[in-house]
Amino acid sequence: MxxxxxxxxxxxxxxxxxxxxxxxxxxxxxxxxxxxxxxxxxxxxxxxxxxxxxxxxNSLAQSLLRKRSFTVGLLTNDTYGRFSLPLMAGVSDALVDAGVSVFLCNVEDDQRLGQLHVEAMLDKRVDGIIATGKRIDRHLPVDLANLRIPVIYAFTQPDPDAIGFESDDAGGARLAVEHFCALGRRRIAHVSGPASFTVVHERARAYREVLTEHGLPVAEPLLGHWSEAWGHEAVARLFDGTAGRGEKPDAVFCGNDQIARGVIDALRERGIGVPGDVGVIGFDNWEIVAEATRPPLTSVDMNLSALGREAGLALLSLVGGQPAAPGIRKLPCRLVVRQSCGRPPGG
Amino acid sequence: MxxxxxxxxxxxxxxxxxxxxxxxxxxxxxxxxxxxxxxxxxxxxxxxxxxxxxxxxNSLAQSLLRKRSFTVGLLTNDTYGRFSLPLMAGVSDALVDAGVSVFLCNVEDDQRLGQLHVEAMLDKRVDGIIATGKRIDRHLPVDLANLRIPVIYAFTQPDPDAIGFESDDAGGARLAVEHFCALGRRRIAHVSGPASFTVVHERARAYREVLTEHGLPVAEPLLGHWSEAWGHEAVARLFDGTAGRGEKPDAVFCGNDQIARGVIDALRERGIGVPGDVGVIGFDNWEIVAEATRPPLTSVDMNLSALGREAGLALLSLVGGQPAAPGIRKLPCRLVVRQSCGRPPGG
DNA sequence: GATGATTGGGAAAAGGTTTTCTCAGACGAG
DNA sequence: CTCGTCTGAGAAAACCTTTTCCCAATCATC
CATH class of the missing domain: 1.10.260.40 (lambda repressor-like DNA-binding domains)
Structure with a gap:
């Protein structure tokens, strides 16, 4: 062989x-x-x-001649986080088939380091750059505006007139709340992260819209932190009041899976059944958390891997000379149904 | 400016x-x-x-001439896992100062993909390769044996006569058990992952050794899975028996943080106090888990970031022409003390 | 048999940089 | 004034591949 x-x-x-x-x-x-x-x-x-x-x-000689290195840079400030990994896997997956290799550059939140990496990539004649991060509403600490090579943003705030890919968080929230409605839940609460995150507001807006469309009561979302502890505390606020039983929530839509886990644990401690008495849905579909909750957590998946793929393909097409309109492309989320809210009547 | x-x-x-x-x-x-x-x-x-x-x-032209591309390949099969990230950050950190960029290549467990990536890297004239993975006792699905460029293995099984960096799991286990001993715990149990993992045996051996050295009773380690659920089950086995209270463990050393979390939750459900009645130590120091347990979990940290740094520096030195002896270098773990086993008498 | 078209293959430039070799001029010494 | 040395800088080769242009030989045609 x-x-x-x-x-x-x-x-x-x-x-x-x-x-x-x-x-x-x-x-x-x-x-x-x-x-x-x-x-x-x-x-x-x-x-x-x-x-x-x-x-x-020798690729080096070929690149020198063709002015095309079959190499792209992937810029991120998400060293340890979990969002960029699936995204990177998707990018890599989209590019490997085209024979394109990926320079991984972690810029932390350090402007100097970012500048350093961008210049190194430019020197190495990358064909394009994908910028990604840990927060969709923050810009990387680098200036990619006038670079003479294509740039694509994914899961990070794009420059004006650039191309960005994002998850459709509002759509994801709709999926969750609609799911509750379809199951006949009527008093749906929303427990989410800090108000400083854009996605918190987007999801909250969708939450309100869906409830309004269904003629259900809209409770003010509880904003706190992205932690289990906040999930516990939110349950205390929602369920320990003096309101009659009929007025307590029968569903909680959570801003992420850790909050959802805290919520579920806190409910169990109070003897409130999940999904019997209260349904719970999380966000992020972080499998290691979603599958460890009891019962396993239904959660909104942002399809980050697909997002990365799309970003990779878009960059490829740009590098190939295809024009593309600037703007933000939102990719749909999907609901991964496990056992934390019961099954839909039909299913 | x-x-x-x-x-x-x-x-x-x-x-x-x-x-x-x-x-x-x-x-x-x-x-x-x-x-x-x-x-x-x-x-x-x-x-x-x-x-x-x-x-x-133009780096391309320079590389062509100098036969040195200031580029290395990072091969991994750990797409979504959490071990390779800190490791990669360490590698990247060590190399960026030398002006070396990193090609990230995810080979999954696909031999064909691995071959593809290795050849792409060779074509691009990388100066060296770092191989890393999600399991210290498994080999990547690639053949890096006769490559004419230096190869370093980190957190994955090296080829014979190659250089590999690993965490000292036995040392880490010693740290944990010694810590229990120093706190005056006498009946220390060990709950770990599947027997198919080498580290499970290494840690268990160290566990036995330390207990023997201290003249304490050695219980047979409980081997199961790397999950919270197994932590729950293990607690059932350890604490629900008919043995007298004085014979039940007063400390549990867990194979990872998820097991530890399951153990802590299960203990709390039984009304057993942590750290009052039973101390718990985890492994991996996965902050997001360790800090979410109640109380926060003391855990062994494998210093993966440092491991990556060392691997990066070793590769650099190899590329620079410095000879280095083949073999496996074990780097020490460290114990991150939180609140799950009480404080040492002196502290 | 002369002309033109076609075929198979080579010479050379290009891509951007580094390095060795060479050379012209300046300068000092005798 | 001549010889030798030194200084500043340029010419050219090298790295490896691709591509354009060109040439010689063959073939078909009249």
């Missing part, structure tokens, strides 16, 4: 192939690239020689 | 700098690199011209 050429200590060049095949480098190049005119026999002989010698063209 | 040159549509070359400064490219090159002989005045004039024009040397 593998060639039985000895493991060369130094890569074999086109010149060597040409010499071994008794032709010029020009002819060898054309033979291997399917260009030029020559007898089928000559072409085949050169191909065989190249194969036998284990020839692989 | 920034040069007021207009944003060039095409990068400025050395030739243009030389022309603008009225010298040859050779002289320009030497001026900018501090080589050759020329009047200080000429050198300065060329430097200023380069600065003014925003000249940045």
């Amino acid at each position: 593998s060639s039985d050429a000895p493991p060369a200590k130094t890569p074999v060049t086109l010149r060597e192939v040409a010499f071994a095949a008794g032709v010029s480098v020009a002819t060898a190049s054309k033979a291997l690239n399917g260009q030029g005119r020559m007898t089928a026999q000559t072409r085949e002989r050169i191909r065989e020689t190249a194969q036998r010698l284990g020839f692989r063209p | 920034s040069s007021d040159a207009p944003p060039a549509k095409t990068p400025v070359t050395l030739r243009e700098v030389a022309f603008a400064a009225g010298v040859s490219v050779a002289t320009a090159s030497k001026a900018l690199n501090g080589q050759g002989r020329m009047t200080a005045q000429t050198r300065e004039r060329i430097r200023e011209t380069a600065q003014r024009l925003g000249f940045r040397p």
Whole structure:
């Protein structure tokens, strides 16, 4: 299967192939690239020689000539977070098929480091840059505005007139609340993260809209932190009051899975059944959390991997010279149904 | 601060700098690199011209000539996992200071994809490769044995005669158990993951050794899964038996933080106090879990970021031509003390 | 057999940089 | 004034591949 050429200590060049095949480098190049005119026999002989010698063209030389490096930079400030990983996997997945490699650059929140990385990427003649981050409403600490190479933003705030990909958080929230409605829940609460996050407001707006559309009572969303502890506290506020039982929520839509986990734990401690008495839906579909809750958590998935794929493909198309309109593209979320809100009547 | 040159549509070359400064490219090159002989005045004039024009040397051309690309490949099969991220951050951190960029390649567990990526990296003339993964006792699905460029393994099984960096899991386990001993705990249980993991045995061995050294009773470790659910079940086995209270554990050393979380939750459900009645230590120091347990979890940290740094530096030194002995280097873990086992008498 | 078209293949430039070699001029010593 | 040395700077090769242009030989046609 593998060639039985000895493991060369130094890569074999086109010149060597040409010499071994008794032709010029020009002819060898054309033979291997399917260009030029020559007898089928000559072409085949050169191909065989190249194969036998284990020839692989030097990308550096090719890039220098073609002014295209088949390389892109992926800029992120999300070192440890969990959002950028699926996104990066999607990007990588979209690009590997085109033979494009990805420079990973973590800029933290350091402007100096960001500048450093961008310049390094420019020096290495990347064909384009994808910028991604840990917050959809924050800009990376780098200036990518006048770069003469294409830039795509994904899950981070784009420059004006640039192209950005985001999850449709409002749509995701709709999915969750509609799901509750379809199950016959009537008093749906919303517990979310800090007001400083744009997505908190987008989801809250969708929450209100859906409830209004269904003629259900709209409770003011409870804003706090993205933590389990806040989930606990929110349950205390929602369920420990003196209101009659009929006025307590029968569903809680949470801003992320950690809050949802806190909510579920707190409900269980109070002897309130999930999903029997109260349904719970989370956001992010962080499997390791969603599957560890008891019962397993129904959650909104932002399809980050698909988002990364789209960003990668968009960049590829830009690099290829296809024009594309600036603006933000929102990609739909999906609801992953587990067992924390009961099953829909029909399902 | 920034040069007021207009944003060039095409990068400025050395030739243009030389022309603008009225010298040859050779002289320009030497001026900018501090080589050759020329009047200080000429050198300065060329430097200023380069600065003014925003000249940045084309790395591709440099690499082609120097046979050194200032680029390394980072191979991983840990797409979504949490181990490779801190590790990658460490690698990146060690390399960025040397002006080296990192190609991120996710090979999943796909041999074909691995081969593809390795060849792409070789074509792009990376100076070296770092292989990392999600399991310390599994080999990546790629063959890096006879590659003519340096390879370093980190948190994945190395080839024989290669250089690998690993966390000292046995040492980490010792830290945990010694900590319990220092606190006066006498009946220390061990709940860990599946027997198919090498680290499970290493940690269990260290656990037994420390207990023996202290003359304490050694209970057979409970092996199960890396999940919260298993933590619950393990507590049932340990605490629901008919043994007298004096014979039940007063400490549980867990194989990871999720198990530890399950253990703590299960103990609380039984009315057993943590850390009052039973101390709990986890492994991995996954902050998002360790800080969400009630009380916050003391845990062993594998220092993955440092591991990545060391791996990066080792590769750099190898690329620089420094010889290095093959073998596995174990890096120490550290114990992150929170509140799940009480404070040491002295502390 | 002369002319033109076609075929197979090579020479050379290009891409941007580094480095070695070379050379012209200046300068000092005799 | 001549010889040798030193200084400043340029020419050219090298890295490896692709592509354009060109040439010689073959073939078909009249």
